[in-house]
Amino acid sequence: MLAANFDWQFIWDHLPDFWEGLKQTLKVAGIGIAGSLAIGIVLGAARAHRVPVVSWLAATYVEVIRNTPILVQIFFIAGALPHFPGHPIRLEPFTIAWLAVVIWGGAYNTENFRAGFEAVPYRYREAGLALGLGRLGTFFNVTLPIGARIALPSTINTNVSVLKNTSLLTAIGFAELTNTAYSLESESFKATEVYFALGVTYLIVVWTLSLLIRVVERRLALPEAR
Amino acid sequence: MNALGKTRITGLAVEAGHTGAALAEPARATTPVVRVENVRKSFGDNIVLDGIDLTVPAGTALVIIGASGSGKSTLLRCVNLLEPVDGGRIFFEGEEITRKGVKVPAVRQRIGIVFQQFNLFPHLRVLDNLTLAARRVGHVRRREAEERAHELLGRVGLVDKARSYPHQLSGGQQQRVAIARALMMRPHVMLFDEVTSALDPELVGEVLVVMRDLAHEGMTMLVVTHEMQFARDVGDHLIFMDGGKIVEQGKPAEVLDRPQAERTKRFLRRTLQLADSLEELTIDEGGVR
Numbered sequence: 001m002l003a004a005n006f007d008w009q010f011i012w013d014h015l016p017d018f019w020e021g022l023k024q025t026l027k028v029a030g031i032g033i034a035g036s037l038a039i040g041i042v043l044g045a046a047r048a049h050r051v052p053v054v055s056w057l058a059a060t061y062v063e064v065i066r067n068t069p070i071l072v073q074i075f076f077i078a079g080a081l082p083h084f085p086g087h088p089i090r091l092e093p094f095t096i097a098w099l100a101v102v103i104w105g106g107a108y109n110t111e112n113f114r115a116g117f118e119a120v121p122y123r124y125r126e127a128g129l130a131l132g133l134g135r136l137g138t139f140f141n142v143t144l145p146i147g148a149r150i151a152l153p154s155t156i157n158t159n160v161s162v163l164k165n166t167s168l169l170t171a172i173g174f175a176e177l178t179n180t181a182y183s184l185e186s187e188s189f190k191a192t193e194v195y196f197a198l199g200v201t202y203l204i205v206v207w208t209l210s211l212l213i214r215v216v217e218r219r220l221a222l223p224e225a226r
Numbered sequence: 227m228n229a230l231g232k233t234r235i236t237g238l239a240v241e242a243g244h245t246g247a248a249l250a251e252p253a254r255a256t257t258p259v260v261r262v263e264n265v266r267k268s269f270g271d272n273i274v275l276d277g278i279d280l281t282v283p284a285g286t287a288l289v290i291i292g293a294s295g296s297g298k299s300t301l302l303r304c305v306n307l308l309e310p311v312d313g314g315r316i317f318f319e320g321e322e323i324t325r326k327g328v329k330v331p332a333v334r335q336r337i338g339i340v341f342q343q344f345n346l347f348p349h350l351r352v353l354d355n356l357t358l359a360a361r362r363v364g365h366v367r368r369r370e371a372e373e374r375a376h377e378l379l380g381r382v383g384l385v386d387k388a389r390s391y392p393h394q395l396s397g398g399q400q401q402r403v404a405i406a407r408a409l410m411m412r413p414h415v416m417l418f419d420e421v422t423s424a425l426d427p428e429l430v431g432e433v434l435v436v437m438r439d440l441a442h443e444g445m446t447m448l449v450v451t452h453e454m455q456f457a458r459d460v461g462d463h464l465i466f467m468d469g470g471k472i473v474e475q476g477k478p479a480e481v482l483d484r485p486q487a488e489r490t491k492r493f494l495r496r497t498l499q500l501a502d503s504l505e506e507l508t509i510d511e512g513g514v515r
Contacts, residue, residue, distance in 0.1 A: 123341065126345065127345035131334065131407070133358075137331075222349055224391070
């Protein structure tokens, strides 16, 4: 139970701070979701159609990302890249932030879309080819619309995780929602109030996103599955 | 002389330059729509097509019969370049389409194919199934494409299903949509790959009627089928395939009524439609006799 001396006023007073942090979180998550979907579609297609070289590179990328903690990936981008021997890469905190979640989500979405494209029965692609759509035309008009719909439910999990994983960016001091709360707590020592408010905020935001995507999913589902 | 020369050039530029003997030949209109020359095809060790030769003149319907595994479907798929041939050549309207560098999508737009499983795009309404290829690669405007689609749906008796999704239609309706979809690209030949085999018996007729009308309108067709009545009534020529070879061919009624080769006789005996009664048939390790 929340203690009787729970300071609601503190939360109320610092809502603007939470809002600032939330804005950063949403910005990074938005770019993260859009970017990881784009990467997922392109590399997923390359994997499913076994495009030489690209498919192999994509497989390596997916394995590296899936088998290392995202926190390590964030530290690598933020810490190791600027000290890259011979060719240091300097990045803005905001760039590091969205890059990290795009790269992470992209790997998972590559797998999601690969599975989706591979699940498209060959006879539909064959029908596209037989109509003279060509390989690229068949991909864009047949494999992509059908495969993406098959992949949609699993991409939802990834997209929600992208949003939640932005909280790990606090480790590099990026002022997103969690980091904002952490700063507030260290100034005020009101841990209960701050982290309660933080949790509730995430709950509302992630829940809203899930509902939103579910609506989109239902609208996009294959007609026979509606 | 001049007029004759002109008709020849529209047919095929390469042969138009020939003199004397070539000009004495019948006019270009007689260039077969499909000509298959010694085509061979294997899947691994399995020889599926073992030197197939055939010619399909414009406006005729060729019916291909044979047991499953005899190579008849593969033959159709080779004509549409869905399967590459291992050897031999295939000509479409005088042009070799099995040579290197041929524009495969362009060839396929001229060769319509209808599959056993319909293969309608499940995410598109009937109307969009029809107009997709015309708009994307035929560069036809949406309005024109939809007008033509409605006209074709009328011909297959499905005008009121334009807004339906494939899964809302019966198998027979789906197959008629598939035929209309193939006709959208104004193909010069239509390939039918066992298009009634996946249908309930009472739905077979509505599809065969559409195909019959198409043949009567002069469409060149290659039809792989088990419907012997259709073969007899609509086919101009019939070939029986077994083991990747053409075993017997001729006028459909002649081959069906008076088969010469032993393998043809056995196949036709096994085909229940031609047996007078089930009582005639016995079964042994080789199947029905």
